Amino acid sequence: MTNRRETDELIERYCLGQLTPEELRIFEQWRESDPEMANAIDDHRLITDSFRVYAERIDLKKKLAAIHDEMESEQFAFKSPLKVVEKSDSKVRLLWKRYRVAAVAAVAAIIAVSSTILYYDLTGGGAVKNQNAYRELRREVESIKRKQKALIQDQNTSAKDQEQEQTQSFTGTGFAITSDGYILTSYHVVEDASSIYISNEKLGQVKVKTVYTDKSLDLAVLKVDDSDFKGFTDMPYSFKKSISDPGEKVFTLGFPREDLVYNEGSISSYTGYEGDTTAYQISIPVNPGNSGGPLFDGQGNLLGIISGKNASAEGASFAVKSKWISDYINKQREVANISVPSRKNLKGADRTSQIKKLKDFVFMVKVYN
Amino acid sequence: MKQVQPVTEAEMLRSLQSGDQKALKLVYRQHYQTIMNLVLNNGGSLQEAKDVYQEALIVFYEKLQEDDFELNCSIKTFIYSVSRRLWLKQLQRKSRFTDDLSDTDEFIQVESEDMEQKEDQYHAMQVALEGLGEPCRSILKDFYINNQSMDDITEKFGYTNADNAKNQKYKCLKRLKKTFFEVYQKTGNNNDQQERN
Numbered sequence: 001m002t003n004r005r006e007t008d009e010l011i012e013r014y015c016l017g018q019l020t021p022e023e024l025r026i027f028e029q030w031r032e033s034d035p036e037m038a039n040a041i042d043d044h045r046l047i048t049d050s051f052r053v054y055a056e057r058i059d060l061k062k063k064l065a066a067i068h069d070e071m072e073s074e075q076f077a078f079k080s081p082l083k084v085v086e087k088s089d090s091k092v093r094l095l096w097k098r099y100r101v102a103a104v105a106a107v108a109a110i111i112a113v114s115s116t117i118l119y120y121d122l123t124g125g126g127a128v129k130n131q132n133a134y135r136e137l138r139r140e141v142e143s144i145k146r147k148q149k150a151l152i153q154d155q156n157t158s159a160k161d162q163e164q165e166q167t168q169s170f171t172g173t174g175f176a177i178t179s180d181g182y183i184l185t186s187y188h189v190v191e192d193a194s195s196i197y198i199s200n201e202k203l204g205q206v207k208v209k210t211v212y213t214d215k216s217l218d219l220a221v222l223k224v225d226d227s228d229f230k231g232f233t234d235m236p237y238s239f240k241k242s243i244s245d246p247g248e249k250v251f252t253l254g255f256p257r258e259d260l261v262y263n264e265g266s267i268s269s270y271t272g273y274e275g276d277t278t279a280y281q282i283s284i285p286v287n288p289g290n291s292g293g294p295l296f297d298g299q300g301n302l303l304g305i306i307s308g309k310n311a312s313a314e315g316a317s318f319a320v321k322s323k324w325i326s327d328y329i330n331k332q333r334e335v336a337n338i339s340v341p342s343r344k345n346l347k348g349a350d351r352t353s354q355i356k357k358l359k360d361f362v363f364m365v366k367v368y369n
Numbered sequence: 370m371k372q373v374q375p376v377t378e379a380e381m382l383r384s385l386q387s388g389d390q391k392a393l394k395l396v397y398r399q400h401y402q403t404i405m406n407l408v409l410n411n412g413g414s415l416q417e418a419k420d421v422y423q424e425a426l427i428v429f430y431e432k433l434q435e436d437d438f439e440l441n442c443s444i445k446t447f448i449y450s451v452s453r454r455l456w457l458k459q460l461q462r463k464s465r466f467t468d469d470l471s472d473t474d475e476f477i478q479v480e481s482e483d484m485e486q487k488e489d490q491y492h493a494m495q496v497a498l499e500g501l502g503e504p505c506r507s508i509l510k511d512f513y514i515n516n517q518s519m520d521d522i523t524e525k526f527g528y529t530n531a532d533n534a535k536n537q538k539y540k541c542l543k544r545l546k547k548t549f550f551e552v553y554q555k556t557g558n559n560n561d562q563q564e565r566n
Contacts, residue, residue: 005539046490046553047546051513053431053487054494060430063390064423067397 011037011044070207073195073368134273134318135311136188136218138170138367139256139289169368173254173293173306174198174222176361177329179232181224184325185292185365186307187213190220198222198363200260205366212332217278217320218307219328220292222365236346236357237294239326240301244280246270252284252306252319253355254293255364262355263290265315267303272318273310279318280304286317292365295319300346300354378444386433397426400445404452410471411456421459425452431487442477450476493553497545505541512538 013019014027031037172189176182183198190196190210199205206229212221244250244267251264265284272279282295286309295304304319346354384392401422408418428451432438440447453476498506504526511517511525523534 005536008539008542009535043546043550047542047549048513050490050494050549050553051509053490054498055514056431057427057487057491060427061423063393064397064426067394068401068419068423071398071401 007040008044011041014041015044015048069195073197073366134308136186136308137256137286137288137291137306138172138186138189139287169366171255171289171367172291172365173289174363174365175253175292175294175305176232176235176363177221179235181229181231182211183208183222183224183363183365184294184305184329185220185222186305187215187218187220188307189292189365190222190367192369193367195368196222197366198224199366200360200363202360203363208365214328217324217328219305219320219325221329221332232361235361237296237300237302237361239322240297240303241323241326243270243321243323244297244303248303249298250282250284250295250303251351252286252290252293252295253358253362254286254290254306255362256287256289258364260359260362261290265317268316272320273308276318278324279307279320282317282319283315284317285315289364294358294362295322296354296358300349300358381444382433382440385430393430396444396448400448403445403449407449407452408456412460413456417456417459421452421456422448424455428455428487446475446477450479454479489553489556492556493549496552497548500548501541501545504537505544508534508538509541509545 010019010023010027014024019027031041170189172185174183174185174189177184190213193210196208196210197205198208206224206226208222209225210220211223213219246267246269248267249264250267251262253260253262255261263284263286265282267280268283269281271277272281280295280303284295284306286293286306290306291308293306294302295306297303302322302325304321305325306317306319308318310316310318346357349357381392381396385396404422404425405415405418408421409415413421425448429444429448442450498509501509508522508526511522512519517525519531519534519538522528522538523531526534526537528534528537
C-alpha cells in the first residue's frame with residue numbers, strides 16, 4: 001500500500017517537475033522499462049489537466065451566465081412596451097375587495113393614467129404607511145420577455161418552467177446626491193430587488209447596488225457599480241436645510257413612463273399622510289414610476305423626494321422632507337463617505353434651462369426581482 | 370451607455386486570449402441573436418438556445434487558449450458552426466430528426482471529437498467530484514485547483530501531521546481516479562459509436 005502511495009507521489013512530483021536530478025535519472029529509466037509506469041503517468045496528467053479544465057469551465061460558465069443576465073435585463077427593460085393589464089389580475093380584484101370605499105378615486109386615477117401605468121402594487125407596501133389610502137408609486141412593468149416566452153414555449157416545456165421564468169420588474173425614479181455616484185431613491189422602489197439599473201439619456205444604463213436603506217423614512221441610497229463610471233460633474237443643486245412653507249412653488253422630474261416627465265405644483269401642507277411630520281403634502285400630480293423623484297423649489301434647491309400619494313383624494317401627493325434626507329445621509333456619511341453637493345447653480349435661471357441642467361442627474365431606476 | 374470602440378477580429382481574438390472580460394461580453398452580445406434564431410428555427414426553446422450558445426462559446430474560448438489553434442474563418446462563422454454542430458447532436462439525441470438544419474448562416478465543418486474531448490474531461494471530473502464525499506472533495510479541490518500546499522491542507526483540515534494528510538489525499542485521489550476513468554471511458558466509447566453512425 002505504502003509502495004503504491006510512494007509511487008503515486010513520485011509520479012506527481014515528476015509531473016510537477018519537482019524531482020531532484022538524481023531521482024529524475026532513476027525515474028526515467030523506470031518509465032522506459034515499465035509500460036505500466038508510462039500509462040500511470042499519462043493517467044495522472046489527464047487527471048490534473050481535467051482538474052484545470054473543470055475549474056476553468058466553472059469560472060467561464062459563471063461569467064457567461066452573468067453576461068447573459070445583464071444583457072437580458074437590459075433588452076427587456078428597453079423593449080418592453082407599457083401595456084395595460086387586461087387580464088383580471090388578482091391584485092386588481094383585491095383592490096376592489098379591500099378598498100371599495102377608496103376605490104372610486106383610485107379607479108378614476110387608474111383610468112386617467114391607464115395608457116401608461118399598470119396597476120398599483122398593494123401587497124408590496126414597504127413603508128410604515130399601512131393605511132389603505134396611501135399609495136406608493138413604483139411602477140410594475142409587464143415584461144415583453146414573458147410574452148415572447150409564451151409564444152415560443154415548446155409543448156414539452158411544462159407550465160411550471162414557464163412560471164419560474166417569469167421575472168417581475170418595477171421602475172421608479174432616482175437622482176444623484178454625490179458626484180461620485182451615490183443615488184437616492186425610495187426604499188419601496190428597490191425593495192426585494194435582485195438587480196438594479198439606472199438610466200437616462202446622458203448616462204445610458206448602468207448597474208447600481210444598494211448601499212443603505214431606511215424603511216421608515218422610505219429612503220434607499222444606491223451606488224453606481226461600474227468600473228467605467230467617471231462620476232457626475234457640476235451637480236447643480238444642494239439640499240435645502242430649512243423647512244419650506246405651504247404655497248411655495250415646487251416641481252419634480254420623474255419617469256412615470258420611459259421618458260422624463262416634468263410636473264409642477266405647490267407645497268400644500270407641512271405634514272404628509274395622516275400628519276406624518278417627515279413629509280410634505282404637495283399638489284403635484286404624480287403617477288406610478290414617480291416614486292423616488294426629486295422635489296425642487298424655484299431656485300433649484302432640493303426640497304424632498306416623492307414617496308407616494310393619497311389614492312382617496314385628488315391632488316394629494318407626498319414627499320419626504322430634505323431635512324430628514326440630509327440628516328439620514330449625514331448619519332451614513334462616516335461609513336460611506338457620502339458628501340452632498342453644496343452648489344446652487346440654478347438660482348435665477350428660467351425653468352426650461354433649469355430642467356436642461358437637472359435632467360442629467362435624474363434617472364429611471366429599473367428593478368428586477 | 371459606454372461606447373465600445375469597434376475592433377478588428379484579430380484584436381478581438383487577442384483580447385479574448387488575454388482573458389479580457391469586456392471582449393467576452395462584446396462577443397457574447399454580437400452573436401447571441403444569430404444562434405438564438407438558429408435554435409428557435411430548428412425546434413428549440415429559448416432556454417436551449419441559451420445553453421447551446423454558451424456551450425459553443427466555451428468551446429471557442431477554450432480553443433483560443435490552445436497554443437496551436439488557428440482560426441481560419443470569422444469568429445461568427447466559427448461560433449455558428451460549433452453551435453450548429455452541438456444543436457444537431459442534441460436533436461439526434463432526442464431523435465427528432467437526424468437530417469439537416471435549416472441554416473441561417475454559412476458554416477464550416479467542425480470535427481466532433483475535437484470539440485468534445487474537453488467536454489468529456491469536464492463531465493467526468495464533475496461526476497467524479499460529486500461522487501466523492503467530504504473532506505475528499507475539498508482536499509482535492511484545494512490541492513489541484515486552488516494550488517494550496519500540503520502544509521496548508523494539513524492545517525486547514527486539522528490533520529495531526531503532513532503524512533496523515535498526504536495519506537488521506539492519496540486515498541481520495543485514488544477514489545476520484547476510479548470514477549473519473551469509468552465515466553471518461555464510457556463517454557469516449559459513446560462518441561465513437563455516434564461517429565460511426
